[in-house]
Amino acid sequence: MTEASNDSSIPQDAQRREDLQRITALVQHSLNNPLAALLAEAQLLGMETLDPEHRAAVDRMTELVRRLITLVRDLDSKVSDRTFPR
Amino acid sequence: MTEASNDSSIPQDAQRREDLQRITALVQHSLNNPLAALLAEAQLLGMETLDPEHRAAVDRMTELVRRLITLVRDLDSKVSDRTFPR
Numbered sequence: 665m666t667e668a669s670n671d672s673s674i675p676q677d678a679q680r681r682e683d684l685q686r687i688t689a690l691v692q693h694s695l696n697n698p699l700a701a702l703l704a705e706a707q708l709l710g711m712e713t714l715d716p717e718h719r720a721a722v723d724r725m726t727e728l729v730r731r732l733i734t735l736v737r738d739l740d741s742k743v744s745d746r747t748f749p750r
Numbered sequence: 751m752t753e754a755s756n757d758s759s760i761p762q763d764a765q766r767r768e769d770l771q772r773i774t775a776l777v778q779h780s781l782n783n784p785l786a787a788l789l790a791e792a793q794l795l796g797m798e799t800l801d802p803e804h805r806a807a808v809d810r811m812t813e814l815v816r817r818l819i820t821l822v823r824d825l826d827s828k829v830s831d832r833t834f835p836r
Contacts, residue, residue: 676762683766687773687829694821694828695781702788702814709807718804721795725811728788732818735780742780743773 677748684747688739695736703729763834770833774825781822789815 706726714722792812800808 676765679762680766680769683769683833684773686832687770690829690832691777691825694825695818698814698818698821702811702818705807705811705814709804709811712801712804714804715798718795718798718800721791725788725791725795728784728791732781732784732788735784739777739780743776746772746776747769 680747681744684743685740688743691739692736695732699729699733699736703733766833767830770829771826774829777825778822781818785815785819785822789819 703726706722706729710719710722710726789812792808792815796805796808796812
C-alpha cells in the first residue's frame with residue numbers, strides 16, 4: 665500500500681467485501697439447485713423425439729438456462745467490480 | 751432510536767444497507783429478463799399438444815422457473831435478514 669488517506673476506510677472496506685462475498689454466496693446457493701434441475705429437465709426433454717417447433721422451443725429454453733447459470737456463476741466479479749471500481 | 755452504543759456504526763450500517771440494496775437490484779436486473787423469457791417459453795410450450803410425459807416435464811420446468819422468479823424477487827428481504835438479524 666502506497667497511501668492511506670483515511671485509515672478508518674480500511675476495516676470498512678474489509679466489512680463491505682465480506683458482505684459482498686456472503687451475499688453472492690447466498691444468492692448462488694439459493695439459485696444453483698433449481699437452475700441445475702431446470703437444465704437437467706431441458707436436456708432430457710431435448711433427447712426426446714419432438715416436433716421441430718417444440719424442439720426449437722426446448723433448445724431456446726436450454727440456452728436461456730445456460731445463460732442464467734453463467735450469470736449466477738459470474739456474480740462475484742460483477743458485484744465486486746461495481747462496488748469497488750478499478 | 752433508544753440507544754446508540756457506537757456512533758460510528760451508524761454511517762457504516764447505512765453504507766452496508768446501501769450496498770445490499772444495490773447488489774440485490776443488480777442481481778434482479780441481471781436475472782429478470784432471462785427468467786421472464788424462460789417462463790414465456792415454458793408456458794407457450796405447455797399450450798401445445800404434447801405426449802403426457804413431455805407435458806409433465808414442461809410442467810416441472812414451469813414450476814422451477816416460477817420458484818426461481820420468487821427466489822429472485824424475495825432476495826432483498828432474505829439478504830437483509832441475514833446481514834442484519836432481528
